Amino acid sequence: MYSQLSFRGLAGASVYKTLRAGVAYQVDKPFKLYKLSVGPDSKVDITKEDALRYYKQMVVIRRMENLLANLYKNQEMRGFCHLYAGQVPIGVGVALSMKYANTGGICMTLYGDGAANQGQTHESFNLAKVLNLPVVFVCENNKFAMGTADFRGSGSVDYYTRGSFLPGLWVDGMDVLAVREATRFAKAHIFANKGPIVMELETYRYYGHSMSDPGTSYRTRDDIQAVRNERDPITKFKDRLVTLKIATEEELNKIQKDVKKNLDDDVKKARGDPHPKLDELATDVYQKPYQKQVRGMSPFTPLDHKSIGKAIVQHLKIK
Numbered sequence: 125m126y127s128q129l130s131f132r133g134l135a136g137a138s139v140y141k142t143l144r145a146g147v148a149y150q151v152d153k154p155f156k157l158y159k160l161s162v163g164p165d166s167k168v169d170i171t172k173e174d175a176l177r178y179y180k181q182m183v184v185i186r187r188m189e190n191l192l193a194n195l196y197k198n199q200e201m202r203g204f205c206h207l208y209a210g211q212v213p214i215g216v217g218v219a220l221s222m223k224y225a226n227t228g229g230i231c232m233t234l235y236g237d238g239a240a241n242q243g244q245t246h247e248s249f250n251l252a253k254v255l256n257l258p259v260v261f262v263c264e265n266n267k268f269a270m271g272t273a274d275f276r277g278s279g280s281v282d283y284y285t286r287g288s289f290l291p292g293l294w295v296d297g298m299d300v301l302a303v304r305e306a307t308r309f310a311k312a313h314i315f316a317n318k319g320p321i322v323m324e325l326e327t328y329r330y331y332g333h334s335m336s337d338p339g340t341s342y343r344t345r346d347d348i349q350a351v352r353n354e355r356d357p358i359t360k361f362k363d364r365l366v367t368l369k370i371a372t373e374e375e376l377n378k379i380q381k382d383v384k385k386n387l388d389d390d391v392k393k394a395r396g397d398p399h400p401k402l403d404e405l406a407t408d409v410y411q412k413p414y415q416k417q418v419r420g421m422s423p424f425t426p427l428d429h430k431s432i433g434k435a436i437v438q439h440l441k442i443k
Contacts, residue, residue, distance in 0.1 A: 238269025297325030
């Protein structure tokens with residue numbers, strides 16, 4: 125049983141002095157369960173090594189998205205810029221492939237609160253249940269879909285219950301350790317052959333749905349700033365790490381400074397690189413291409429498919 129598994133280490137004064145010793149951490153908001161008798165543990169452990177790694181990853185993602193947004197606004201990045209995308213049916217197909225090939229892997233397929241109302245999502249739930257696929261359906265509820273508040277566009281905003289016959293789990297998506305523990309729980313659930321599960325991560329979107337959406341026509345700037353001040357996941361995590369004496373403010377500030385420098389250097393390098401040639405559009409599109417050409421901008425301008433990189437299948441591994 126998952127409830128018998130413990131991720132907690134020894135608590136006490138000595139844990140602050142040892143890198144690998146776990147420090148007790150209480151998640152901010154309790155998990156909500158649907159068709160589950162037990163859920164993830166709200167009292168967890170975190171080591172200094174893991175804490176600094178999680179913090180750096182979050183800072184890198186935030187900085188990267190900010191840079192991409194600015195590059196697109198300045199017309200230095202062409203095409204359409206959507207800072208995030210997910211496809212539920214594709215995830216179910218990946219899970220089916222994993223089960224068919226007996227890889228022992230699981231698939232995390234992500235979608236937003238807007239896509240939760242689409243027929244393809246519910247069809248995917250059904251197929252995953254019928255075939256008992258190793259898939260975790262992760263609904264990232266950022267509250268506004270493409271530009272409509274969730275309560276205005278959904279008959280039920282309890283997205284973790286929308287799988288109907290699938291068990292579900294509500295998670296505070298603004299707490300990195302709550303997300304980690306919920307993911308561990310979902311992984312254990314599937315490895316116990318209990319079938320697919322739905323996980324709702326309640327979070328918030330600072331930007332618009334896409335770069336063409338200013339994000340302020342359906343909410344105020346004050347609303348956005350209030351979330352930044354009170355619930356920002358990076359700021360909250362930083363404050364908790366300092367309060368629990370897991371890391372010092374100086375250590376965390378140095379991580380931010382190093383990330384900024386490294387990514388700014390990458391942008392500078394990218395600006396100096398030549399533009400890719402047109403034939404790069406047809407590079408590594410398929411792992412095993414059955415046709416030698418890929419359609420170009422029209423059926424009459426095909427491009428030769430080129431294979432350069434090696435396809436890698438990385439299974440979910442969480443320490």
